[in-house]
Amino acid sequence: MTGEPVLTVADLSVRIAGLHILQGVSFTVAPTGVTVLLGRNGVGKTTTLRAVLGLTPRGGEARGTVRMGGRDLLDRPTHRLVRAGLGYVPEDRDVFAGLTVAENLRLAERRGTTPAYDRVFALFPELDRRGRQRAGSLSGGQQQMLAIGRVLLNDNRLLLVDEPTKGLAPKVVTEVAEVLERVAETVPVLLVEQNLAVVRRLATDAVVLSAGRVAWAGGAGELLGSAELTRSLLGVGSGEVRA
Amino acid sequence: MNTIVLLTLTGLGLAALYFLVASGLSLVFGLADVLNFAHGLFLGVGAYGTWWAAGNLPGAGGEGLGFVLAVAFGVAAGTVVAVLVELVLIRPLYSRTIEQVLVTVGLSLAGVALLQATWGADARPFPRPAWTRQVTGILGAQVPNGGLLLIVAAAVVLGALLAFLRWTRYGLIIRAGVENREMVTALGIDVRKAFTLVFAIGGAAAALAGALGGVYFGTVSPGQGGSLLIFAFIVVVIGGMGSVVGSAYAAVAVGLLQQFVNYYGASGVGDLCVVALLAVVLLLRPQGIAGKVAHA
Numbered sequence: 131m132t133g134e135p136v137l138t139v140a141d142l143s144v145r146i147a148g149l150h151i152l153q154g155v156s157f158t159v160a161p162t163g164v165t166v167l168l169g170r171n172g173v174g175k176t177t178t179l180r181a182v183l184g185l186t187p188r189g190g191e192a193r194g195t196v197r198m199g200g201r202d203l204l205d206r207p208t209h210r211l212v213r214a215g216l217g218y219v220p221e222d223r224d225v226f227a228g229l230t231v232a233e234n235l236r237l238a239e240r241r242g243t244t245p246a247y248d249r250v251f252a253l254f255p256e257l258d259r260r261g262r263q264r265a266g267s268l269s270g271g272q273q274q275m276l277a278i279g280r281v282l283l284n285d286n287r288l289l290l291v292d293e294p295t296k297g298l299a300p301k302v303v304t305e306v307a308e309v310l311e312r313v314a315e316t317v318p319v320l321l322v323e324q325n326l327a328v329v330r331r332l333a334t335d336a337v338v339l340s341a342g343r344v345a346w347a348g349g350a351g352e353l354l355g356s357a358e359l360t361r362s363l364l365g366v367g368s369g370e371v372r373a
Numbered sequence: 374m375n376t377i378v379l380l381t382l383t384g385l386g387l388a389a390l391y392f393l394v395a396s397g398l399s400l401v402f403g404l405a406d407v408l409n410f411a412h413g414l415f416l417g418v419g420a421y422g423t424w425w426a427a428g429n430l431p432g433a434g435g436e437g438l439g440f441v442l443a444v445a446f447g448v449a450a451g452t453v454v455a456v457l458v459e460l461v462l463i464r465p466l467y468s469r470t471i472e473q474v475l476v477t478v479g480l481s482l483a484g485v486a487l488l489q490a491t492w493g494a495d496a497r498p499f500p501r502p503a504w505t506r507q508v509t510g511i512l513g514a515q516v517p518n519g520g521l522l523l524i525v526a527a528a529v530v531l532g533a534l535l536a537f538l539r540w541t542r543y544g545l546i547i548r549a550g551v552e553n554r555e556m557v558t559a560l561g562i563d564v565r566k567a568f569t570l571v572f573a574i575g576g577a578a579a580a581l582a583g584a585l586g587g588v589y590f591g592t593v594s595p596g597q598g599g600s601l602l603i604f605a606f607i608v609v610v611i612g613g614m615g616s617v618v619g620s621a622y623a624a625v626a627v628g629l630l631q632q633f634v635n636y637y638g639a640s641g642v643g644d645l646c647v648v649a650l651l652a653v654v655l656l657l658r659p660q661g662i663a664g665k666v667a668h669a
Contacts, residue, residue, distance in 0.1 A: 189468075208558045209563045212559060224556045226549045228548065228552055229549060233545055236545065237546070237557070238560045238561075
């Protein structure tokens with residue numbers, strides 16, 4: 131990793147409904163490229179992203195330090211973090227099904243800034259064509275484009291992207307990966323992803339979680355190039371990673 | 374035929390009253406997840422505010438523009454109280470559902486007690502324009518003008534609410550927030566401002582219901598808000614939490630059902646039928662007519 135990290139997570143612990151989901155997680159996100167959070171189901175990847183964004187659920191508690199640009203993020207409300215430059219693409223898209231595509235995008239506009247519709251429509255021309263269609267009637271892939279398009283409407287310092295290829299057809303997975311690759315050229319990305327082919331294509335750095343702790347952190351190439359590491363940490367052989 | 378027209382229009386008048394109370398209640402619950410048992414208080418403040426203004430506010434009175442000014446004062450008072458309740462009592466309790474219920478129930482009881490202590494427990498005659506005490510002949514039926522006034526007012530409020538939800542930035546935020554509040558926040562929007570706004574809208578509509586309900590019933594009493602609130606809750610559940618259009622449909626269904634069954638059956642049976650309708654909707658379509666979507 132070169133340059134100061136864009137995000138530093140130190141000793142992050144999250145407790146939800148009496149369960150200690152994260153137990154002292156520490157890692158950094160590089161100022162360029164894609165840092166991927168890996169690990170088996172239920173190890174706390176999504177919880178980590180949500181804790182960074184202040185979205186720990188009602189009754190839950192997050193402790194530790196999350197710093198971006200020298201400021202601690204943990205006690206700040208989510209909407210302020212987003213306005214400070216954290217873009218979030220949630221797991222399962224979470225587009226507003228009852229609103230049109232254009233309304234979903236309009237909602238993401240931030241006061242005092244010029245929304246980058248040109249950038250969004252250059253990447254996703256379909257969103258321009260389907261502006262009046264209800265988001266709930268879009269396919270899974272189109273909803274994912276809308277979810278990514280919403281955050282690209284504004285300039286961000288870091289994108290938090292949670293399983294963007296989940297449940298999508300292989301062709302759409304490739305399209306989403308291509309878009310994220312282009313996006314990562316201009317803004318760093320902290321990505322949660324289960325599809326190791328996509329990880330191989332995008333990731334520059336990797337953090338592997340296991341049972342709420344960081345089990346390994348380093349260059350993505352080093353992790354994915356080692357059959358022993360991928361087998362012990364992710365439960366797959368490096369051959370499967372090249373799928 | 375005359376009877377059916379009369380029952381239909383008086384039923385719609387009742388529906389209009391329910392809608393004015395339920396629309397705000399529905400938006401508040403749909404967006405903020407607050408079950409506001411103090412909503413009847415806003416109605417009481419609107420009614421008593423109008424009643425007080427008609428007798429004491431310079432320029433206000435029981436006729437013409439004076440009555441409009443009195444109603445405007447009542448609506449403003451209801452709105453201010455609703456905003457204060459949200460800012461002072463509800464906001465610190467947004468993640469604590471049980472405490473919210475306790476506070477709003479307590480507030481509704483305290484509100485009624487305060488009105489009783491100030492102006493007495495007995496119903497008082499409501500100042501209203503002479504024409505609202507008269508009737509209009511429609512298809513052979515003599516329909517009370519007070520009921521027609523309620524229908525027109527509810528239609529105007531429905532149109533204004535839909536236009537607000539459809540065409541304004543805050544309307545968009547409210548519609549989105551009813552679907553997924555957390556995601557609205559994750560787009561950089563301070564959704565708490567929208568909470569205050571829906572309380573203000575709900576308070577204004579309920580206060581208007583209080584003022585026009587006074588015209589309709591001819592009296593104002595401290596417990597009026599509470600009794601109407603029960604049917605408003607039924608309307609909200611049948612219509613679907615967060616749906617203004619659903620509330621309108623449900624209010625019409627409840628108002629007409631009550632009126633027709635009370636007339637052709639026996640007095641009070643209409644209320645039982647409304648509860649039965651609620652049970653049927655909950656069994657067959659638990660999300661209500663329109664589900665949890667704020668329709669524009």
